[in-house]
Amino acid sequence: MLGYQPDVIKAALIDQIEKGYEIGPQHELSGEVCELICEFTDFDRAALCNTGSEAVLGAMRIARTVTGRSLIVAFTGSYHGIVDEVIVRGTKKLKSFPAAPGIMPEAVENMLILDYGTEETLKIIRERADELAAVLVEPIQSRRPELQPIAFLKELRTITKQSGSALIFDEVISGFRFHPRGIQGMFGIKADLGTYGKVAGGGISVGIIAGERKFMDALDGGTWQFGDDSIPEIGVTYFAGTFVRHPLTLATTKAALLYMKAEGPQLQVSLNEKTSLLANALAEICVRLKVPMTIVHFGSLWRIKFLEEYLYSELLFTLMRYKNVHILDGFPCFMTTAHTQEDINKIITTFEESLTELIAAQFIPLYELEQESEQITSKQIDFNTPPVPNAKLGKDKTGNPAWFVEDIQNPGKYLQVN
Amino acid sequence: MLGYQPDVIKAALIDQIEKGYEIGPQHELSGEVCELICEFTDFDRAALCNTGSEAVLGAMRIARTVTGRSLIVAFTGSYHGIVDEVIVRGTKKLKSFPAAPGIMPEAVENMLILDYGTEETLKIIRERADELAAVLVEPIQSRRPELQPIAFLKELRTITKQSGSALIFDEVISGFRFHPRGIQGMFGIKADLGTYGKVAGGGISVGIIAGERKFMDALDGGTWQFGDDSIPEIGVTYFAGTFVRHPLTLATTKAALLYMKAEGPQLQVSLNEKTSLLANALAEICVRLKVPMTIVHFGSLWRIKFLEEYLYSELLFTLMRYKNVHILDGFPCFMTTAHTQEDINKIITTFEESLTELIAAQFIPLYELEQESEQITSKQIDFNTPPVPNAKLGKDKTGNPAWFVEDIQNPGKYLQVN
Numbered sequence: 082m083l084g085y086q087p088d089v090i091k092a093a094l095i096d097q098i099e100k101g102y103e104i105g106p107q108h109e110l111s112g113e114v115c116e117l118i119c120e121f122t123d124f125d126r127a128a129l130c131n132t133g134s135e136a137v138l139g140a141m142r143i144a145r146t147v148t149g150r151s152l153i154v155a156f157t158g159s160y161h162g163i164v165d166e167v168i169v170r171g172t173k174k175l176k177s178f179p180a181a182p183g184i185m186p187e188a189v190e191n192m193l194i195l196d197y198g199t200e201e202t203l204k205i206i207r208e209r210a211d212e213l214a215a216v217l218v219e220p221i222q223s224r225r226p227e228l229q230p231i232a233f234l235k236e237l238r239t240i241t242k243q244s245g246s247a248l249i250f251d252e253v254i255s256g257f258r259f260h261p262r263g264i265q266g267m268f269g270i271k272a273d274l275g276t277y278g279k280v281a282g283g284g285i286s287v288g289i290i291a292g293e294r295k296f297m298d299a300l301d302g303g304t305w306q307f308g309d310d311s312i313p314e315i316g317v318t319y320f321a322g323t324f325v326r327h328p329l330t331l332a333t334t335k336a337a338l339l340y341m342k343a344e345g346p347q348l349q350v351s352l353n354e355k356t357s358l359l360a361n362a363l364a365e366i367c368v369r370l371k372v373p374m375t376i377v378h379f380g381s382l383w384r385i386k387f388l389e390e391y392l393y394s395e396l397l398f399t400l401m402r403y404k405n406v407h408i409l410d411g412f413p414c415f416m417t418t419a420h421t422q423e424d425i426n427k428i429i430t431t432f433e434e435s436l437t438e439l440i441a442a443q444f445i446p447l448y449e450l451e452q453e454s455e456q457i458t459s460k461q462i463d464f465n466t467p468p469v470p471n472a473k474l475g476k477d478k479t480g481n482p483a484w485f486v487e488d489i490q491n492p493g494k495y496l497q498v499n
Numbered sequence: 500m501l502g503y504q505p506d507v508i509k510a511a512l513i514d515q516i517e518k519g520y521e522i523g524p525q526h527e528l529s530g531e532v533c534e535l536i537c538e539f540t541d542f543d544r545a546a547l548c549n550t551g552s553e554a555v556l557g558a559m560r561i562a563r564t565v566t567g568r569s570l571i572v573a574f575t576g577s578y579h580g581i582v583d584e585v586i587v588r589g590t591k592k593l594k595s596f597p598a599a600p601g602i603m604p605e606a607v608e609n610m611l612i613l614d615y616g617t618e619e620t621l622k623i624i625r626e627r628a629d630e631l632a633a634v635l636v637e638p639i640q641s642r643r644p645e646l647q648p649i650a651f652l653k654e655l656r657t658i659t660k661q662s663g664s665a666l667i668f669d670e671v672i673s674g675f676r677f678h679p680r681g682i683q684g685m686f687g688i689k690a691d692l693g694t695y696g697k698v699a700g701g702g703i704s705v706g707i708i709a710g711e712r713k714f715m716d717a718l719d720g721g722t723w724q725f726g727d728d729s730i731p732e733i734g735v736t737y738f739a740g741t742f743v744r745h746p747l748t749l750a751t752t753k754a755a756l757l758y759m760k761a762e763g764p765q766l767q768v769s770l771n772e773k774t775s776l777l778a779n780a781l782a783e784i785c786v787r788l789k790v791p792m793t794i795v796h797f798g799s800l801w802r803i804k805f806l807e808e809y810l811y812s813e814l815l816f817t818l819m820r821y822k823n824v825h826i827l828d829g830f831p832c833f834m835t836t837a838h839t840q841e842d843i844n845k846i847i848t849t850f851e852e853s854l855t856e857l858i859a860a861q862f863i864p865l866y867e868l869e870q871e872s873e874q875i876t877s878k879q880i881d882f883n884t885p886p887v888p889n890a891k892l893g894k895d896k897t898g899n900p901a902w903f904v905e906d907i908q909n910p911g912k913y914l915q916v917n
Contacts, residue, residue, distance in 0.1 A: 146601035183564035
């Protein structure tokens with residue numbers, strides 16, 4: 082998020098290498114880093130591990146330990162890392178099966194995979210809510226950032242609160258990056274557990290589980306103190322690792338979070354705005370050149386979305402790479418604070434040049450933008466910047482996110498901002 | 500293994516921080532590090548990930564992908580990390596169940612947990628060999644280093660070779676540390692897949708899967724090259740991660756392995772000898788002071804083993820810590836190349852002082868060493884240094900490891916070295 086070798090991370094690394102990077106006993110930076118995480122996420126407690134995948138594994142294990150239930154709902158199109166249970170697909174008949182060879186059907190038997198963002202899904206969740214240990218959600222899917230089902234997420238919050246199921250927001254990508262409090266902060270939703278990683282470590286691998294005391298206490302037994310006869314009394318599960326709370330990771334995480342704290346929420350707002358500008362510029366090129374693609378984005382994530390399949394579509398990535406702009410084929414891109422206007426111009430120019438050459442060589446079929454795909458592009462709303470003061474996010478009549486202001490003539494009622 | 504902040508690792512870290520620690524495209528050090536790993540382990544191919552737990556997860560997934568089978572045998576008393584499937588216990592009736600709350604019974608249904616090192620276990624494995632995707636073994640269990648079932652391991656190798664099951668040696672603790680080729684090198688056994696981590700990274704978290712081409716190809720589809728129409732043709736599974744092959748990890752792993760390579764196998768031999776000397780000195784104190792404990796060790800790992808349970812046994816760790824020797828209560832200890840003779844003397848003195856004070860305060864019951872526990876101590880054999888040239892490791896009449904030389908009068912027959 083801060084680019085390659087940002088001074089603040091580099092200094093923290095070198096400083097900590099001098100101080101020592103021994104592992105074993107609890108490191109003195111652990112508490113400080115966890116307090117910063119709680120400050121950002123607004124959660125009671127935080128725990129550290131090695132990777133985002135580990136954080137998800139831990140959050141699921143915690144949810145099952147505390148609720149005593151087995152079933153966890155997750156959604157089609159989400160990505161939650163590399164442990165067996167989250168490499169899973171669902172069927173219309175609500176059967177779950179592994180999404181890669183070498184993973185056993187039994188491993189995913191306690192997962193229920195539902196379509197993301199639909200009324201039908203909410204209905205199923207409502208019916209089975211009392212069975213659910215957790216609902217695990219990647220609120221904005223990195224594979225489909227154009228889908229922003231805020232009302233759906235709010236309803237998930239309501240249902241899981243009633244049923245005592247853990248609502249787990251997997252914010253490994255979005256956390257700290259799109260907003261200091263992640264998508265929870267952008268949408269005004271508070272999950273029970275959040276999983277984080279990536280940018281939180283400032284370029285060094287870190288995994289974070291943060292959450293409500295009720296759930297987090299399953300990692301250590303809860304509050305106790307010296308000087309009286311208190312002991313940790315909550316039942317715990319097992320979650321550990323030789324390299325968790327590594328001094329270098331703690332140092333870079335602390336440095337990254339302190340930097341973000343000093344910059345304030347404007348850091349993420351600016352980054353998101355920069356991303357919108359780039360995405361809109363690229364999307365405009367797609368329309369103008371009549372190619373079967375568009376750009377979808379959310380926060381500081383953007384990606385090329387192909388609107389129809391055609392042969393050799395990956396040549397775009399090859400040609401752009403040849404022209405010194407690297408996009409990992411088919412993966413999302415992230416803007417960093419280090420990207421300059423010059424970098425952005427270079428991306429735009431290279432994109433247009435590459436498309437133009439591929440069209441001339443007849444490697445891209447012409448495509449007349451239809452209504453549907455226009456909507457995909459125009460649906461991008463900047464959720465960080467209210468268009469008028471005190472505007473609040475809600476959903477419009479079609480269920481899409483929109484800004485609203487209170488109707489002064491009808492207190493408690495809202496008017497949509499167009 | 501090299502102590503805190505060893506120069507060679509510190510220099511590699513600082514150098515790589517200057518060069519860059521960007522993630523994304525394949526890093527130029529990846530190939531070099533994997534070649535070094537293959538050189539040490541004698542395996543065809545190597546792959547990198549974040550942690551030892553991830554390496555085990557990957558190896559199990561590979562074994563199932565390649566064999567098309569489900570069941571994996573593991574052993575009572577082993578430790579294989581934090582993913583659901585390896586936090587498991589077995590029953591006499593060969594049912595497996597999770598060993599921690601929040602893990603689902605279905606998650607461990609494809610694990611068969613058997614007693615380690617017994618004939619009964621070999622019988623079960625032989626009977627079910629054709630069902631087995633893998634036998635996952637921690638050859639010397641860190642919790643029970645006194646158990647060294649070499650003949651059992653050799654028989655596992657024979658059975659799994661016949662059945663086409665992957666023999667996976669989990670050498671996350673032992674790999675590179677006890678011998679350049681791990682326990683496989685010490686015992687003269689070659690597994691199909693080895694998992695490594697810890698000391699290989701030089702203090703930075705790394706996970707390594709190394710193995711035979713037949714298995715490793717399931718990660719990338721196998722050999723292909725530019726300039727002809729070859730493509731990766733082997734069926735693959737999914738295994739990935741944002742931070743795998745992190746430049747800082749690559750740099751420290753390369754530095755640690757190059758250092759070990761330059762030092763030669765004597766590095767591990769000396770470390771193991773140093774450990775034997777310490778362990779024997781501490782064990783002698785246990786006998787002399789008549790305390791219900793002894794020291795067990797293997798390679799450069801040693802641990803205090805309590806021979807009977809008594810109240811407040813953990814006070815030994817507390818008192819030693821008070822006297823500035825930290826042992827994580829009940830965990831194994833590892834000697835490093837940085838431990839000086841002075842350090843060793845300090846450990847010995849502190850151990851004896853602490854025991855003496857605890858005995859005086861009547862916190863440790865007197866214990867007369869019986870035949871059985873004498874054997875535990877005396878069974879420690881140095882497997883690195885043949886007592887006479889060309890001696891080979893085998894098992895004696897009672898099944899314990901012992902050195903043998905060929906009987907010149909009876910070629911093909913062996914005599915035990917006493």
